[in-house]
Amino acid sequence: MATLDNANPTILSASQLPTRQAKLAPRKGPESRYNDIVFAKPSYLAQPFCGQDAVAWPRTSDWHDEFADEAIDEQEIYDLISTISDPEHPVSLGQLSVINLCDIHITPSPSLGAPEPNTIVQVRVEITPTITHCSLATVIGLGVRVRLEKALPPNYRVDVTCKENSHNQDDQVNKQLGDKERVAAALENDTLKGVLDKMLETCA
């Protein structure tokens, strides 16, 4: 690329990005500090196979449920697309804050549990181009749409739009990204396909 649209973007470090890790280990307050002692089982019960949670192996059905019945949530969508590389900087869309966790919306909400395989689920992603005249907004949006359509089950409908007022021609960009014929035609364009492949290379 000869000239960069935005030569000096703000870049977040990996530790500033949203992740599921934090959610798994909630911080313990002082009121729970002595739980280990207070709620400890008497030593005579602390033997294998006594009590439910000492060494209990997970039951197969629990293990199965945990994976099968968990709905795809916003964090999972974020993890799928935040690792896409920016087309003009060697950093990810997450690091550039083009993709933000709070701009990912799923209907019906994943908190209601996993949807039936035929239930149409809408995933709305608002992208925030780094500058308002960024000519690559369409390419970035296309990358997000392609990534999600490849990764998500067929009952998911992906709508990618520019966050309101983040882009001068956001109406035009949104309309293009919403037109399945336009999207399909774009993917037949070899140059564009090359750019997209490069952007998606960094996705796990």
Place this chain on the structure above:
Amino acid sequence: MSPTPRGTRAALSDDDDDNNKPDDKDWEFTLVLEGHDSEIKSCTFSPSGSYLATCSRDKSVWIWEDIGASEADDEWETIAVLNEHEGDVKAVAWCPDVPGRNARRRYGADVLASASYDNTVRIWREDGDAEWVCVAVLEGHEGTVWGLRVGGPARAGERFPRLMTFSADGTIRVWTLTEDDTDADEDGPGSKSSLGGIPNTMRRSLREEWACTATLPKAHTRDIYSVAWSGESGLVASTGSDGTVALYREEDKKAAEAEDQPMANTDDVASGNQPQESSKWNLLTTHANAHGPYEVNHITWCKRYDAGSERRGEEEMLVTTGDDGLVRPWQVDVST
């Protein structure tokens, strides 16, 4: 009443036909029509077969005329390139040759309509100088107009056929030509003498007035990609990105009028020249997941010829195509 899928095989209904012998002649490639700069979205022959209309992502509509000397001589000539749309032209449709089509004698009989990414529909006719001109722009949809259907069943009074358009905004609209039919042979009241000597392009009669006279009940949450309007039953079926098939029927006009008599009268007085074609449509049923979780791209009515049909060649069924790569036939049972 509900449409039910009948398996994926019956769509091709020729296997067991005796009197309806399949044409086993091979199709032969004869001609390429070149001109469009980008993907061609739709093409359709005029009712007489002498014109072909094509439209493209290049924002243009082309009309081609068959100038071949005989049926074997395949030669087509471009007679119009219509560049007025501001976005991809997604579909074109000719008005079928029905009574009422020729009511307006100032133009040629053929009427073409086009639907576009620019959210509008345009109506095209051939004027007295054999020029194809846009006579109306139908504005109202708030998203890409994915397509349009002309007609439905013939109606009393030989009015000009109506137009049904469907869009990314999730709505289906019905449009009616509202210009008074008595104006058709003249240039309008009081203007005949004063405009007599003015060239065609100055005449205000080059524009037609169309009005949106109905919006079908909302049944879709996403883009509507296809609508089928039966010329037999008048039933309308729609489908699209949400994977739902919806079925509608227009309310019986006489019954509806009898009910609303007082209201209708005051409306007419108050609104003067308003279109009186407004009609009410009822949503009969919806069928979700017509192709499982996938989008449905097209729907059409067609006659049943399979052994399971009680009225072969008369009974109508629906056929849909989806992103799952399947063609699905549907039986439609409407109890009145």
